[in-house]
Amino acid sequence: MDDVSILGVATLSKKFGGVTAVQDVSVDVPRGGILSIIGPNGAGKTSLLNMISGFYRPDTGRVVLEGQDITQMKPSDIAALGIARTFQNIALFSGLTVLDNLMLGRHVRMKAGVLSSVIYWGMAQKEDIAHREAVEEIIEFLNLQDLRKQQSASLSYGLRKRVELGRALASEPKVLLLDEPMGGMNQDEKEDMARYVLDVNQERGVTVVLIEHDMGVVMDISDKIVVLDRGRCIATGTPDEVQRHPKVVEAYLGTSKSGGRL
Incomplete structure (x- = not known):
């Protein structure tokens, strides 16, 4: 993890039986920024968040928060150190x-x-x-x-998602992990949630790690994007860099103008 990163994962891997969910993924999360993790269903995005937050124990690799190795810690201890998260399915x-x-x-x-x-x-x-x-x-x-x-x-539904965001904020996190906070929302609700995520980051100084399928939202609010494919990281960079990355264009964005979702 470099000096400007608040959170780092190094060569994380996780298998479930014979299925590899995450393989040798390394990511540095910039302090005070918004990092988005994108990829199709089954790419390993939620499994990665589960290892960061302690719900899964990685088979290999480690997770470091502000220089402290938290890889083997319990979720409650990780939360006390300053990592909060929301879930795909509302957990209120x-x-x-x-x-x-x-x-x-x-x-x-x-x-x-x-x-x-x-x-x-x-x-x-x-x-x-x-x-x-x-x-x-x-x-x-x-x-x-x-x-x-x-x-x-x-x-x-949109208000319950907002309440879940509030419950995560109530723990005073340094890093907020958001697992599809805009999933299932209509366009107005998405715009509201995107604004709140930006406010959380900019006004409250919380570093955000976001899983999101809506590419318009991802490109608008992210400082850095990580692209996963079948458990592996195939690209990392700014929104502009990721949009131009050949593997991302080929695998996800394609040449169609009718998309917008991964």
Whole structure:
């Protein structure tokens, strides 16, 4: 990992039985930037995020966050160090309100446990107030003020995606891993989410790693793009460099003007 990178993966590989999901992938994620990972279904994109966030243990290689090897750490410990993620399938607690779902995102920042809450009530109460203030700030940031007391199950798909983004932000991440945050959205919802991703990056200073199929979004907001094909990295560079890369043009972008999705 170089000096301007916050996160680095080196020669990561992962097999499931006889199927190789990821093979010898190395990526440096620039601090404060937006890096997009693209490729067709089955290219290994989500498996790569799962290894970074600790949900999968790689067969080979390592993951380094700000110089610290996190390869063998548990997901909760990795989250506490500053890596948060969202999932392809929305993972909210449908019976809880928007506010309660976001409060759950604060758990990695909570110091007062059950016992200390009983013995040192004042300390726990002050901490709870501070966490609620942090969550209220995120609610305002994501324009969810009128929805804070609604159950997440009652929200539209696009709003639930936004709440999931908010829950990830509630953990105060240094690096945010977004797995298809715009998947299944209509055009207006995509534009809203793209704006929020940019705001998270530019206003809150969070480094973003994004899996996305919509090439228009990817080319508009990315500082760097990694292209995977059958578990291997076939191209890395700026949007302009990737668009001109022969392997990417041949395998994904093609010559048709009717595309826009990988």
